[in-house]
Amino acid sequence: MLKVKDLHKKFGNLHVLKGVSLEVSKGEVVVIIGPSGSGKSTFLRCINHLEKPTSGHIFIDGVDLEAPTTNINVIREKVGMVFQQFNLFPHLTALENVTLAPEKVLKVPRSEARERAKALLSKVGLSDKCDSYPDQLSGGQKQRVAIARALAMQPKLMLFDEPTSALDPEMIGEVLAVMRELAEEGMTMVVVSHEMGFAREVADRVLLMADGVFVEEGPPREFFTNPKHERTKAFLSKIL
Amino acid sequence: MVFDLEVVARYLPFLLEGVGITVEFTLIAFSAGSVLGLLLALGRISKNPIFHYPAVAYIDFVRGTPLLAQIYLIHFGLPQIFGYTPVGYVDALLALTLNSTAYIAEIMRAGIESIDRGQMEAARSLGMTYVQAMRYVILPQALRRVVPPMGNEFIALLKESSLVSVIGMEDLMMKSRMMAGRSFRPFEAYFTAALIYLALTLTFSRILGWGERRMGKSAQG
Numbered sequence: 001m002l003k004v005k006d007l008h009k010k011f012g013n014l015h016v017l018k019g020v021s022l023e024v025s026k027g028e029v030v031v032i033i034g035p036s037g038s039g040k041s042t043f044l045r046c047i048n049h050l051e052k053p054t055s056g057h058i059f060i061d062g063v064d065l066e067a068p069t070t071n072i073n074v075i076r077e078k079v080g081m082v083f084q085q086f087n088l089f090p091h092l093t094a095l096e097n098v099t100l101a102p103e104k105v106l107k108v109p110r111s112e113a114r115e116r117a118k119a120l121l122s123k124v125g126l127s128d129k130c131d132s133y134p135d136q137l138s139g140g141q142k143q144r145v146a147i148a149r150a151l152a153m154q155p156k157l158m159l160f161d162e163p164t165s166a167l168d169p170e171m172i173g174e175v176l177a178v179m180r181e182l183a184e185e186g187m188t189m190v191v192v193s194h195e196m197g198f199a200r201e202v203a204d205r206v207l208l209m210a211d212g213v214f215v216e217e218g219p220p221r222e223f224f225t226n227p228k229h230e231r232t233k234a235f236l237s238k239i240l
Numbered sequence: 241m242v243f244d245l246e247v248v249a250r251y252l253p254f255l256l257e258g259v260g261i262t263v264e265f266t267l268i269a270f271s272a273g274s275v276l277g278l279l280l281a282l283g284r285i286s287k288n289p290i291f292h293y294p295a296v297a298y299i300d301f302v303r304g305t306p307l308l309a310q311i312y313l314i315h316f317g318l319p320q321i322f323g324y325t326p327v328g329y330v331d332a333l334l335a336l337t338l339n340s341t342a343y344i345a346e347i348m349r350a351g352i353e354s355i356d357r358g359q360m361e362a363a364r365s366l367g368m369t370y371v372q373a374m375r376y377v378i379l380p381q382a383l384r385r386v387v388p389p390m391g392n393e394f395i396a397l398l399k400e401s402s403l404v405s406v407i408g409m410e411d412l413m414m415k416s417r418m419m420a421g422r423s424f425r426p427f428e429a430y431f432t433a434a435l436i437y438l439a440l441t442l443t444f445s446r447i448l449g450w451g452e453r454r455m456g457k458s459a460q461g
Contacts, residue, residue: 073368076365
């Protein structure tokens, strides 16, 4: 599904990603944790080329993103992304946020796009907020709209970039519940998050990123109870 | 000497004939300048050097030189080079349009750049092309934000349009000069013209303010 090989990313002299490799198979849920500034978000943003890698290769469904013939827009249709700051379109209603890309990119007829959007919004528990503007929604509601918006493109892979970090504590649960449901339905997910409960219960694999490399990876039970690297132990002792 | 109201009353219809030209020039140059200015702003923002550098050069030149010099350049300079007979009306409109285009381009650019980077990223992450993201996500938001500075530009253009009188356009300014010459009452002539300009700018800024509030209501964040 997703294969990343020896990915490097430099911003000027700042070497953020120093040779990162990862394989994610279909239906797998991978959670990446790590200290801030370690490159987690950059890694995620490289996967859909919001950041262009300095070197290395990314394959999605066998297609090499670095190949000059690859149309990144077509790849992005299949890769949904959810942002820490939601990034909803403030001039559009919740429903229009969800229908915009299917209508304009996939040329889905308006009526069909609206039907699908309503179904997605009710899936994330917001069927009564279709006509609300983002300003009228709480943080948790915004993030759920953002998830529906990404799902409307029927992606094969979903990327979550700290989806709950900007939320008030009482709203985190509702967003995680939606993500959990998504995972149970078999969505392939790469999640950057510090929600250890979520990682423990939903992830198939947990990875620790530090200083631009993956330090340790493993199934959550082992990762949390029996970490092998000092770096992992140190990090976990701080957050658990 | 007292202010001769009788002269003012006699020449008022004459001056008001010029108001039509002034408003006409302003509206046409502003409308055309808005469309061209938006395109120029997109060029200025573009990373493609073919669009970027000409846009920068154009904006810098127009904003860095006096409108009066631009009017002379178009009306007297170009006909010399290309050997045609200048038409004052066309040259006046051209100069005002080209001038407002540059200022409006900078307003549009600032508006577009004020939109959070995350908006473009979210749009692109959904598979939209750059053009689609601009059209459906960035511009609808940016255009709402530029309404107040665009109002200022409109007022500025209305006042600066008085410069077209130097190439013989019979706008409000020109009419007041003619009134001064004919009546030998320059104070009454120019003071009345100034008051009419003031009435125009106040009227338009009221209309624009009302439009702004309406836009604000429909914008909803």
